[in-house]
Amino acid sequence: MTQFEPARLARPSFLADSECNGGLPVFATVRDALNAYEGDDAFCILYPQAIAAAADQFLTGFPGQVLYAVKANPHPAVLQTLWAAGLRSFDVASIAEIDLILKVTPDAKMYLMHPVKSRETIRHAYRSGIRDFAFDCADELAKINEEISPLCQADEPPLRLHLRLALAAGEAKMPLAGKFGAQTQDAIDLLKAGAAAGVDLGVTFHVGSQCHQPDEYRRALAYVRGLVDAAGVELSSLDCGGGFPIAYPGMQPPPLDQYFSTIRQALTAYDFGHVESLGEPGRALCAAGGSTLVRVELRKGDDLYINDGIYGSLFDAGTFDWVFPVRLYRAAGDATICKQAPKSRGFRMLGPTCDSHDILRGPFQLPSDIAEGDWIEFGHNGAYGQALASRFNGFGPEAIFAIAESGFGER
Numbered sequence: 001m002t003q004f005e006p007a008r009l010a011r012p013s014f015l016a017d018s019e020c021n022g023g024l025p026v027f028a029t030v031r032d033a034l035n036a037y038e039g040d041d042a043f044c045i046l047y048p049q050a051i052a053a054a055a056d057q058f059l060t061g062f063p064g065q066v067l068y069a070v071k072a073n074p075h076p077a078v079l080q081t082l083w084a085a086g087l088r089s090f091d092v093a094s095i096a097e098i099d100l101i102l103k104v105t106p107d108a109k110m111y112l113m114h115p116v117k118s119r120e121t122i123r124h125a126y127r128s129g130i131r132d133f134a135f136d137c138a139d140e141l142a143k144i145n146e147e148i149s150p151l152c153q154a155d156e157p158p159l160r161l162h163l164r165l166a167l168a169a170g171e172a173k174m175p176l177a178g179k180f181g182a183q184t185q186d187a188i189d190l191l192k193a194g195a196a197a198g199v200d201l202g203v204t205f206h207v208g209s210q211c212h213q214p215d216e217y218r219r220a221l222a223y224v225r226g227l228v229d230a231a232g233v234e235l236s237s238l239d240c241g242g243g244f245p246i247a248y249p250g251m252q253p254p255p256l257d258q259y260f261s262t263i264r265q266a267l268t269a270y271d272f273g274h275v276e277s278l279g280e281p282g283r284a285l286c287a288a289g290g291s292t293l294v295r296v297e298l299r300k301g302d303d304l305y306i307n308d309g310i311y312g313s314l315f316d317a318g319t320f321d322w323v324f325p326v327r328l329y330r331a332a333g334d335a336t337i338c339k340q341a342p343k344s345r346g347f348r349m350l351g352p353t354c355d356s357h358d359i360l361r362g363p364f365q366l367p368s369d370i371a372e373g374d375w376i377e378f379g380h381n382g383a384y385g386q387a388l389a390s391r392f393n394g395f396g397p398e399a400i401f402a403i404a405e406s407g408f409g410e411r
């Protein structure tokens with residue numbers, strides 16, 4: 001099962017990889033990966049089984065088309081795993097993401113759901129076969145039309161233009177209400193103008209990432225009903241965005257099925273049963289499918305100095321004070337603390353850079369005798385953390401492996 005390239009593996013600079021090859025070295029267990037690893041830096045792992053299981057849950061439960069938000073983790077192994085699980089649609093935002101999908105899953109359907117795009121991105125998207133574009137104001141709509149009209153052949157399938165709505169900031173742990181979206185009157189005017197111009201119209205919204213209230217999707221759909229009635233238009237699609245949560249320690253969101261049934265019921269209740277519905281999960285598809293392994297370089301009381309931090313793959317843990325599930329691997333031997341843990345206590349972790357923001361307050365519960373040289377697995381870090389990792393100050397995850405076990409929570 002185990003195959004290891006002794007040479008240094010490329011760090012996960014996903015979009016820059018010329019070889020878009022998801023064929024990562026595979027280890028049976030995290031311990032096997034640790035035993036084989038010769039690098040000095042932190043490293044990332046993926047649990048393809050966990051990603052496939054999350055995809056299956058969405059594909060069987062979500063009432064509509066499932067688009068993976070590529071930004072959450074663009075590693076080719078993630079994209080290939082989702083494709084193999086049956087997911088066929090991807091939400092992209094940039095030329096690099098479009099090219100990545102063309103290379104890794106060329107038969108996929110792409111949707112360009114970023115509300116503000118460069119003209120070059122619009123042209124590139126259209127030439128790459130994308131026919132679904134988001135916008136949130138008249139100027140962006142005009143920009144899309146100006147760029148695509150000269151490229152458009154008479155027999156081409158029509159564009160579908162998705163109006164991004166602004167929603168009031170809700171209960172999501174990571175609100176996304178500050179930047180994009182048309183407010184109520186503008187939305188009504190844009191819907192009317194779009195319908196008058198014969199545009200194939202969709203609506204899209206995002207309730208905020210890691211949303212703990214399924215009812216926020218119902219409220220958003222009720223709001224869309226009001227807008228559509230006020231504008232007197234018909235929609236061809238309704239995109240419920242992302243926001244689906246996972247259970248980080250200390251957070252107990254309702255199960256995903258509750259979100260799916262709330263959305264299903266609301267689509268019927270607000271008379272959208274005949275409209276194509278879409279969802280754009282990112283976090284919920286890949287968070288549980290990835291971890292970061294960090295090493296303790298020094299202990300000072302309850303402070304652990306580790307070799308990754310907020311400028312590496314642990315952005316959320318430091319920036320939003322989210323507590324990620326952690327597990328310790330001893331420097332030597334093959335027993336994890338789960339089997340023989342002395343009393344645990346709460347630790348703060350300090351990232352490797354010189355920056356004082358590079359601190360993860362936690363507290364992270366770990367065995368009280370943790371020491372220099374021990375490794376810590378940060379679980380549920382497959383979404384955003386891995387994608388955001390930089391090499392600031394020369395630190396950051398150096399390699400990425402696949403683990404055959406079913407996921408962090410399964411031992």
Ligand SMILES: Cc1ncc(COP(=O)(O)O)c(C=O)c1O
Nearest residue numbers: 069209242243244280281282283
């Ligand atoms: C347009 C869009 N769609 C989908 C997502 C994915 O959201 P989440 O990871 O919360 O599911 C995002 C995240 O920022 C987004 O901006």
